[in-house]
Amino acid sequence: MTDKKILQEKILDLKEKRKALILAHNYQREEVQDIADYTGDSLELSRIAASIECEVIVFCGVNFMAESASILSPDKTVVLPEITACCPMADMVTVSGPRHLKTQFPGYQYTGGYKYPADFTLKDIKKLHPGVPVVAYVNTTAEVKAESDICCTSANGVKIVESLGTDKVICIPDRNLSAWIAKNTGTEVIAWDGFCHVHDRVTTDDVAGARKEHPGAVLLAHPECRIEVCEIADHVTSTSGMLRFAASSDAKEFIIGTETGLLYKLRKDNPDKIFHPLRKDMVCPNMKKTTLNSVFNALDTMTYKIKVPEEIRAPAKMALDRMLAVK
């Protein structure tokens, strides 16, 4: 047996002992996806976290995902194997205090000017637009969710905004998902100025280049990509939406505009089809922090436990529950 196989076996044994289930986001390393009980996009993993029977959830993803699992399943122990696995976009909006203006990411050049000063908070934008509902992308902290009316994911953003039936919404933190929602609903969207450095780096020139290199391939884009990229993609959807689309499509070749971790499952599920990354450097360093070793340590030492304080958990759960109630 290889070292990898031995470690995978050890994880499976320990998992049984702890009565644990392993959830892994679609961007996780291949070997981590392989030992997971469930893989999925943010919406699927939230639904699973809300309904599964187990004592421990090991969340292989980034911190806001483990927080959501803890919010939805407070009686379970939720463990995040790598405590520094975070989402820089989630940290771009705060309830109080300065947010992180992270402009330095390898391979990414921020070109716009920030709309808001560094100490501008969620409370400030709410004060500017009283009575306008706040739709928080799940890529936010528990504290931010607690101050929001409803959550959404990349899979259901349009549906969630439509469900509110208002002419205006505040969408945080992703300006690109906000633009996509505005384009696909009749709703005026007041957008926060956050972005995902992995998706926001893609330009229309990248799209043109990939199409020239792979003529005839179907191009799928994640709504965290810039609006001008989404507008020329063949289909815009969440990571699991891409898995479903590729499986049911007659097309044989695809260009994938999201984090490259998704290519593993796309290729595994569709051995007769060809998948190319839209850009090879669409890699989320935080999603890649979790390794088989960290999953083993997480189960062995039960670290790092993620627990949201009750005064934040209860209102944050309301925002998540409202989202999960929209069919």
Ligand code: 13P
């Ligand atoms: P989905 O898998 O929900 O499409 O989300 C993408 C993402 O960036 C999560 O951090």
Ligand code: SF4
């Ligand atoms: Fe955050 Fe982007 Fe990484 Fe997703 S891919 S966790 S949005 S930085």
